[in-house]
Amino acid sequence: MHIESRIAQAGNRKDPHTGAVSFPVYHSTTFAHPGLGQSTGFDYTRTQNPTRKVLEETIADLEGGVRGFAFASGMAAVSAVFGLLRPGDHLVISDDLYGGTYRLLEQLLVPMGIRATYVDTRDPARVEAAMEAGTRMVFIETPTNPTMKVTDIRACSAIAARHQAILVVDNTFMTPYFQRPLELGADVVVHSATKFLGGHNDVLAGLVVVRDEGLAERVGFLQNAIGAVLGPQDCWLLLRGMKTLALRMQRHEENARAIADWLSRHPLVERVYYPGLAEPDVRAVQERQAGGYGGMISFEVADERMIPPVLAGVRLVTFAESLGGTETLITYPARQTHADIPPEVRAAAGVTDRLLRLSVGIEHAQDIIADLDQALRTAAKECGLA
Numbered sequence: 439m440h441i442e443s444r445i446a447q448a449g450n451r452k453d454p455h456t457g458a459v460s461f462p463v464y465h466s467t468t469f470a471h472p473g474l475g476q477s478t479g480f481d482y483t484r485t486q487n488p489t490r491k492v493l494e495e496t497i498a499d500l501e502g503g504v505r506g507f508a509f510a511s512g513m514a515a516v517s518a519v520f521g522l523l524r525p526g527d528h529l530v531i532s533d534d535l536y537g538g539t540y541r542l543l544e545q546l547l548v549p550m551g552i553r554a555t556y557v558d559t560r561d562p563a564r565v566e567a568a569m570e571a572g573t574r575m576v577f578i579e580t581p582t583n584p585t586m587k588v589t590d591i592r593a594c595s596a597i598a599a600r601h602q603a604i605l606v607v608d609n610t611f612m613t614p615y616f617q618r619p620l621e622l623g624a625d626v627v628v629h630s631a632t633k634f635l636g637g638h639n640d641v642l643a644g645l646v647v648v649r650d651e652g653l654a655e656r657v658g659f660l661q662n663a664i665g666a667v668l669g670p671q672d673c674w675l676l677l678r679g680m681k682t683l684a685l686r687m688q689r690h691e692e693n694a695r696a697i698a699d700w701l702s703r704h705p706l707v708e709r710v711y712y713p714g715l716a717e718p719d720v721r722a723v724q725e726r727q728a729g730g731y732g733g734m735i736s737f738e739v740a741d742e743r744m745i746p747p748v749l750a751g752v753r754l755v756t757f758a759e760s761l762g763g764t765e766t767l768i769t770y771p772a773r774q775t776h777a778d779i780p781p782e783v784r785a786a787a788g789v790t791d792r793l794l795r796l797s798v799g800i801e802h803a804q805d806i807i808a809d810l811d812q813a814l815r816t817a818a819k820e821c822g823l824a
Contacts, residue, residue, distance in 0.1 A: 441500065441615060442684040448496045449677045463674045464488040485662050489670040493677050494645075497635075500614040501627050503647035505654040507661050508673060512610065512630025513538050514666035515644025519577075519606055519628055521660045522653075525551030527574040532559045532589065534582040534787040536608075536630075537776035545778075556783075560720070562593040569601045579608040580617075581724075584736045584771045584795040585788040586711040588724045595623025604653070610634070610762075615687045617728040620649045626657075631676055633762030634733070637686050641675040643668050686764070686800060690733025693806065694798040698735050700807050706744070706814045706823070708792070711736040733799075734761060736771075738792040739814070740823060745770060747817035748794065754801065754809040761797030766806050769795045 439447075449461035456462070464487055469480040480486055490508050498506035509515040516539055523529065531543070533556040543554050555568045559578045569576075576598045580589040591607060598605040606626040607619035613634045619627050629635055631643035648654050661667060668676070698712035713724045714731035724731065739748065748768075749757045755766045759774050769775060772791050776784055784790075798806065818824040 444499060445615065445683045446681055448680050449492050452492045452495075461489060461492045461674070461677065463670050465670055483670070484665050484667055487667075487670050487673070489673040489677075490668060493668070493673045496677065496680065497614075497629075497631075497645045498647050500618075501609075501647040502614075502618050502620045503627065503649055504651055505648055505658070507646040507648075507657055508631075508668035508676075509644035509646065509661070510666045510668055510672075511642050512628075512632055512644040513542065514664075515628050515630070515646050516608075517542060518657060518660045518664065518666070519626055519646060520547055520552070521664070522604065522656055523547070523552050523574055526553075526572060528553045528555065528570050528572040529575045529577060530555050530557055530559075530565060530568045530573055530603075531577040532579050532582055532587070533557055534585050534587055534789070535579050536583045537771075537778050539577075539608075540776075540783075541778040558587070559589040559594060560587050562590060562597060565594055566597050569597065569603070573601055573603050575604045575606060577606045577608070579611075581611050581713050581732065581734070583611065583734075584711070584769075584775070584793065586713055586716075586734065586736060588713055588716065588720050590723050591619050591622040591624060591727050598625075599623070611732050611734050612728055612730075613683060613687060615683055616691075616730045616732060620647065622727055625649050625653060632760065634687065634690070635683065635762075636676050636679040637683065637763060638679050639760060639763035639765065641672050641679065643672055643676050687730070687733070689800040690798055691730045693800065693803040694733045694735055695731065696803040697796070697798055697806055697810070701735065701737050701810075704811070704814065706740050706818050707737050708740055709738040711788075733797065735796045735798060736793055737796070738790060739794065740792075740818070741821055742791045743821040744814070744817040744823070745792070745794070747820045748813045751813035751816045752809055753812075754805055755796075755813075761795075763797070764800045766799035766801060767797040769797070771795050 494506035604625045607624045627647045629645040702710045
């Protein structure tokens with residue numbers, strides 16, 4: 439079936455006992471054994487839960503992997519993936535990435551002996567040059583958060599394979615509706631499912647999908663041993679949110695295209711980051727590996743002084759962290775999502791003090807544009823720029 443149909447059918451016909459179209463929430467933490475040495479397949483809910491199992495099977499199917507794993511947050515999912523590394527191992531990672539991932543690496547993993555090299559992964563030659571004898575993993579975001587850099591997944595896959603390293607792709611921005619990295623040669627896909635997959639700003643979750651059984655065994659061990667699993671109620675919320683993923687992603691992108699084009703012509707905006715507005719060669723990479731450009735935009739205003747009044751002046755758009763919900767959200771990465779990254783590192787990656795990130799919702803595009811326009815123009819007046 440087409441992916442739209444598989445998304446809409448998430449959880450349906452999975453409960454043979456009742457025929458429930460919406461798969462039930464199994465709150466039980468423990469399950470009775472039929473006899474000594476016997477199991478129904480469910481023993482203790484940290485190891486497996488029926489509701490979580492359906493969610494994990496669903497994301498594995500959508501991403502084209504052998505197994506999926508549900509975690510209590512996106513960072514719990516990333517932590518489990520990094521748990522595949524050992525002290526002394528080397529990691530090559532995108533230089534423009536979510537601040538929480540940077541914090542985890544620099545404050546927890548590097549002191550434990552894992553070495554990380556940050557690279558502009560848009561250039562395969564730089565990825566190749568960063569590889570070492572001890573490189574065990576390449577970790578990329580594409581598009582990156584927040585400057586929307588696009589990395590060629592196939593090219594990175596070939597490099598990682600030559601060096602016997604695992605290629606991990608954070609697919610949070612694109613979701614499997616637009617992009618399926620495992621089909622392009624990646625070994626592991628990770629999601630902050632809190633974002634577009636959940637889609638309603640009401641559930642905290644992380645997902646991992648792997649391409650082969652060997653990795654599945656390793657990630658499954660980490661999931662059970664660490665225990666940062668997603669609870670059954672949140673699994674059900676995530677499944678429910680995912681049923682409308684195709685429709686939502688279509689609207690997110692439709693709105694984002696219109697807003698990115700409008701921002702690119704606005705006199706108070708100096709630069710817009712959106713894959714659909716990238717240079718032709720970058721756009722060609724995106725179009726080869728993805729079915730769209732997504733719903734995330736970043737842009738630089740003309741003057742840093744405009745940031746506070748813009749954030750205070752939006753009315754329809756909400757000034758809040760996170761992304762991927764039905765509501766349009768605006769975020770200031772330098773002070774919020776990327777605050778734990780040193781200023782000089784942020785600046786080198788393009789995360790300036792004039793940069794705002796927009797998670798485009800599913801409202802009417804012209805209403806979003808009108809709100810941003812009045813906030814920008816009011817801020818400019820307050821700063822003496824108009």
